[in-house]
Amino acid sequence: MENDTNNVENPEAVEANATQAVQPKEEPIAKTAKDLFSDFKASDESDFEDLNDQEQASFSDSDEPLTKKIKKKKDLKRKPKPGHEDSPKKKNYIQKYKKEWESIPAVKPWISESVHGPHYFYCRFCKKDYKCGKTEIFKHMSAMKHKKHLTNTVQSVQNKFLFRGLLCPVITPFVKSRGKEVNYKLINPYAKFLKACGVKGILLNDITGEGMSLTTEERKQLVEFWYDICKEKNQFLMVQVGGAPLKSVIEMAVHAERLKVGAIVLMADLYHRPKTHLDLIRYIKIISEYTEKVPILYHHYPKYTQLYDIDMTAFLLDITGEVEQFVGVIYTTNDLQDGLTALTLNPEKYVVFMGTDEVMLGAVASGFTCIMGNSINILPKLAESICQCIKDGEIKSAQASQNLLKKAIDSIYCNGDMVSTLKAAISIMTNLPVDTVREPLQTVWEGTIIKMKNKLHEIGII
Template identity: 25%
Template sequence: MDPAVDRKVSGIVAATFTPFNPDGHINPAVIGPYVDYLTKKQGVTNVFVNGTTGESVSLSMEERKVLAEVWCREGKGKLDQLIVHVGCMSLKDTQELARHAEEIGADGIAVISPSFFKPSTADALREYLKQVAKVAPTLPFYYYHIPAMTGINVNARDVVEGIEQLIPSFRGLKFSGTDLMDFGQCVRLSQPNWSLLYGVDEQLLAGLAMGAEGAVGSTFNYMGCHTKQLITAFKAGDLSQARAIEFKVQELLCFAIKKGFNLGVNKQLMIEVSGLSLGPPRLPLLQCPADNSQAIAKKYHSLFPDP
């Protein structure tokens, strides 16, 4: 069967948070309202599920399957593209999640490199990705490059060069790194049916200038509508307006970093802005102190006042 890879991903893709109950169990009941918030309040119709923002490596296999299933069910008819991240430390677990994503009707899968036993070369990583892609051949396949988290010292450029010969379903890259030369070379090597998605929210404008066709990010959960305005301004050639929005994003994140910005803080900010009951992060991540999250939310509203 030919892979269903005709629809390119572009624009804003929200890297979703995983909702937990206060007792630490996943809370899939929130996903329906979450979909409605993204689509109706933020104008975001693409999601990246069970990634870094979703605390995937802290979830069990069964939890990841349940979350992917509920996102697919609740997003049907509302979301344009739903990419499920299936990367694990184990090749067999990654393959199992890839098969599952294909079975439940996901629109694509993404895979991060293992980061305990690390691939030492691009060829080793490419072979790993090939072994995952081949078990779900009908799904568009994306490599998720995030060296700050994986510690993988392999340029994405070396991974993607000629990869379509190894992985016919390969359709792009989530580049969550700050090396714009490496990203630029990925753009240079890109095929017409690939989607090059930038993943460092506070540098999105630079990524767009290098040729990104869209972006995957955690802040798009609560700043998606503003980021869409940034992209619109960039495409219209209004760099002054695009910079003005980007500088606001950077000002917010600079303020948040001083408050100890991490995934727990980011999640709490989403709760403050959206009103969704997403719960705490899972240990070893700690919940954000209330005074910090409220201060960051106040800063957010001062920079992005409600219309």
């Protein structure tokens, strides 16, 4: 009875202990893409191999080396001498993660903070967390396991996506009727015109192609039609599958991969727009889980998607290692500096297209080898001239071509919506009746087309 009395002597303490025992643990706050998609476990071990003296010296810094940390850990385990039981023990120094490590060029593409706390770092290539320390980071980088992941990642990207050059976002011709059905009869002569002008890359069902005004079945049929044309003419085909409900986007992505197109392009969900770059990564990852080998690019078009606040640098850093098929970005923006930052961030892994006619000269001069522009539909030789003149060092000729290109697109776009006026200009240049657009867009009036034609003739385009 005495024992029973002791057990219930302090019921409030017992209740407090019970409450504390069932208290759930707090979940770590998601800071990077890996927090959202995978169950990661921190590792106290390392995958690195021993470094030689030269490597060790190059990696040394003011941080305490790993050997001293291990020695201190052993010293703490030793029993104190008699009479010194109460003597203070020295604390073991544990290195914390430092943001400045991310600025080191050799580790910038793959290192990030860990969800397991400030004493760990995360490798995006190996998808694993390790204990911190600058020396440990560089030792991990020298490990065969890490090198293998790095090599496989780079090789897989190079094998998947080799296209470089001018990419043309093609239009979709419609029948001049109430239903505005797709006019397949006009696609062959239109494609023949582009091939004769030297266009080697085709982007289908993007904004210029009114992809968001087409049904899923229409978009799939267009892909099949253009696939045969591109195969015959040896052109690289990329297909934009975004701008639709997620289920339809996945269906079109699977269809494009089954046809073995060159790549698929995604835009952000236009109904449930991502609030952060992590939301965007999650959206792309969901779609990638239904495909296996087709390369994926993201079309960054803030003027159309209204996603001005997405941090593209953070996006490219955090998507590394999370979506194997992801290979790059198309920048349709006049912010050349932002595009250049993306271009130089991880050039071995990601390709970056500059997709704005107005900054074509600056993009090529800055090192962009992939250019997309609406003007390639009507003036591909002018775009090609800009690229060639920069390559040959003929700056004044390149500037003259860029100025002429700007005059042409200003003379076209001043007459209405971008897609409608571009299709009217293509009709003028090719003599093909491809000016009809699908509602809610409005087809350019015939009188305006005559006015546009006279202006293009005046500046020497036709």
